[in-house]
Amino acid sequence: MEFEYIYKKPSALTSKANSYCPGCMHSTANKLIAEVLEELDMVGKTIAVFPVGCAVLSADYFLTDMTIAAHGRAPSVACDIKRCRPDKLVFAYQGDGDLSSIGMCETIHTANRGENIAVIFINNAIFGMTGGQMAPTTLVGQASTTGGKSRNPDDVGYPVKMCELINQFKAPKYIARFAMDSVPHIRDAKKGIRKAFELQLNGGGYSFVELISNCSTNWKTTPLQSLEFIREKMIPYYPLGEFRVPEEM
Amino acid sequence: MIQINIDFQKCKACEYCVSICPKHVLALGEAVNAKGYHSAEVRFAEACVGCAMCAIMCPEAAIEILKSKDKLSERSEQ
Numbered sequence: 001m002e003f004e005y006i007y008k009k010p011s012a013l014t015s016k017a018n019s020y021c022p023g024c025m026h027s028t029a030n031k032l033i034a035e036v037l038e039e040l041d042m043v044g045k046t047i048a049v050f051p052v053g054c055a056v057l058s059a060d061y062f063l064t065d066m067t068i069a070a071h072g073r074a075p076s077v078a079c080d081i082k083r084c085r086p087d088k089l090v091f092a093y094q095g096d097g098d099l100s101s102i103g104m105c106e107t108i109h110t111a112n113r114g115e116n117i118a119v120i121f122i123n124n125a126i127f128g129m130t131g132g133q134m135a136p137t138t139l140v141g142q143a144s145t146t147g148g149k150s151r152n153p154d155d156v157g158y159p160v161k162m163c164e165l166i167n168q169f170k171a172p173k174y175i176a177r178f179a180m181d182s183v184p185h186i187r188d189a190k191k192g193i194r195k196a197f198e199l200q201l202n203g204g205g206y207s208f209v210e211l212i213s214n215c216s217t218n219w220k221t222t223p224l225q226s227l228e229f230i231r232e233k234m235i236p237y238y239p240l241g242e243f244r245v246p247e248e249m
Numbered sequence: 250m251i252q253i254n255i256d257f258q259k260c261k262a263c264e265y266c267v268s269i270c271p272k273h274v275l276a277l278g279e280a281v282n283a284k285g286y287h288s289a290e291v292r293f294a295e296a297c298v299g300c301a302m303c304a305i306m307c308p309e310a311a312i313e314i315l316k317s318k319d320k321l322s323e324r325s326e327q
Contacts, residue, residue, distance in 0.1 A: 003252060003315035007304035017256075017284060018309065023263030027308035034310075183269065183302050223263035 010034035011063070012043045018061045020054070023223025025180045025213040026095075029122055030058050032180075032190045033093070036197055037064065046089040049078040051098040054128040058093060072103025079115035089197060091118040096137040097127040100160050104136075107162075114171025114206045118196040121162060124213040125234065132218030136160040139233055143220070159237065166208050167243045174199050174207035175243040181212070181230040185240070192242070195249055204246060212238055250317040251299040253291045259311035260288035266303035266312060272296040275303060 009015075012034035020027050037043050046064040050056045052071040059066055065088075069077040074092035082090040099107050099121050107119070126144055127133040134147035137159050141150040151159075163177045174196055178189035189211055196207035212234050214226035221229060253274070260282065266289055267275050274297045278290035289312075291297075304312040 001250070002318040004318050006251075006299050006314040006316050007301040008313055009310045013310060017259045017261075020308070022261035022286065023265060023308060025308060027310075028306075031308065031310045183305050186305055223265065224268055227265075 010038045012037045014061055014063060016061075019057050021215075021217045023214065023216050023226065024054075025124070025211070026054055026058060026122060028180045028186065029093075029120065029189075029211050029213065030061055032186065032193055033091070033120065034062065035190060036194045037089075039194070040089075040197060040201070042089045042197070042201075045087070046091070047081050047085070049074045049081065049090065049092045051092070051094045051103070053095045053098045053130075055093055055095040055098065055122060072098050072101070073106055074098070074103065075110035075115070075117065075119055076106045078117045078119075079110055079113070082115065082117050086116070089200060091120055091197070091200075093120045094122065095128065096121070096123045096125065097130075097133075097135045100136045100162050108166075108169075111166045111172050111206055111208065112169045114169075114173070116200055116203060116205055118200050118207045118209065120193065120196075121208065121210040122213045123162070123210055123238065124215040125159070126215050126218045128215045128218055132215075137162075139237055142233070144218075161238065163208065163210050163238075163243050171206060172208060172244065173205040173246045174209075174249075176208075176245075177210040177212065177238060177240050177243070179212035179230060179235055179240055181214075181227045181235075188240075195245075199246060199249070210238075212240070250319075251294070251297040252315040252317070253294060253297060253303075254313040254315070255289055255291065256309070256311040257288045258282050258284070259309045260286060261309060262286040262288060263308065264289075265306045265308070269302050269306050271300065271302070272298060
C-alpha cells in the first residue's frame with residue numbers, strides 16, 4: 001500500500017532527540033523555523049545566530065550554518081553577517097533573558113537601523129537555563145528565584161513589552177507577536193515566521209517576531225498546566241497580533 | 250487508512266498530543282525510552298481521522314502522519 005505524508009518531520013532538523021525539557025516550546029519554535037526554511041528551500045542558504053541561554057541548545061539541532069554570539073549580542077552578529085553575505089538568509093534566535101535584558105541595547109539599535117535581518121524572540125517570562133531568575137518580562141505576581149513569591153512592581157518595575165517598544169521606531173518593517181499554546185496559534189506563528197523570512201529575502205528590512213513560550217520547569221508546572229498559564233496570564237498581558245505589516249504583504 | 254509513526258526515543262511524554270487528540274487515539278505507554286519518559290503510543294489507530302493536530306502540537310517533531318493513497322485513487326477512478 002502506498003502512503004503519502006500528511007505531516008512530515010522537517011528535513012532542516014537532525015533526527016536525534018533534543019535536550020530541551022518535556023513540552024518546552026523552544027522545540028516547537030525550532031520546528032516551525034525548520035518547516036519554513038524547507039518550504040522556502042533555504043536550508044543550505046541560511047545562517048542562524050544563536051545566543052546564550054536555553055535558546056543555544058537549538059544549535060545542536062539545526063542542519064543550517066550557524067554561529068553562537070556572546071550574551072545578548074546575537075542581533076549585532078547577525079547584521080554583520082548579513083552585511084558581508086547579503087545573499088544568505090540570516091536570523092537571530094533569542095530568549096527573553098538574552099534579548100530584553102543584557103541584549104536590550106543591541107536589540108534596540110539593530111531595530112532602529114532597520115538592518116535586513118529577522119529576529120525570533122522566544123518570550124517565556126523567566127530565565128530558563130540559569131534556574132528561574134526574574135527576567136525583564138516576568139509577569140507581575142509571578143514567582144521567580146530572585147524576585148521571591150511574586151514580582152513586586154514598586155521594587156523592580158513592570159514587565160517589558162518588546163513588540164510595543166520596537167513599534168516606536170520608524171525603520172522596522174514587520175513586528176508581530178504570536179503564541180504556541182494551541183494549533184491555531186502555532187499555525188499563525190508559522191505564517192508570521194514565513195512573512196519575516198520572505199520580507200528579508202525580498203530585501204525588505206528588519207522584522208521582529210515574538211513567540212510566547214513556556215518554561216514548565218521553572219514555572220513549577222506540568223507541561224499541560226503551562227499551556228493554561230499562557231492562556232490565562234501571558235496572553236492577556238502580551239496581546240497577540242501583527243503590530244506592523246509592510247503594505248505589499 | 251491513516252498511519253501514525255511516533256518516534257519512541259524522541260518522545261518526552263509532555264502529553265500535548267494526548268490532550269489535543271479529538272478522537273482519543275493516543276495515550277502514554279508503559280515502556281520507558283532512553284531518556285526515561287513513558288513515550289506516547291497509538292491505542293486506537295482505526296479512530297484516527299488524520300487531522301495531524303498531534304503532529305503540529307508535538308514540540309519534538311516525533312509524530313509523523315501518513316495517509317494511504319489507494320482510497321484516493323479508487324475515488325478518482327469512480
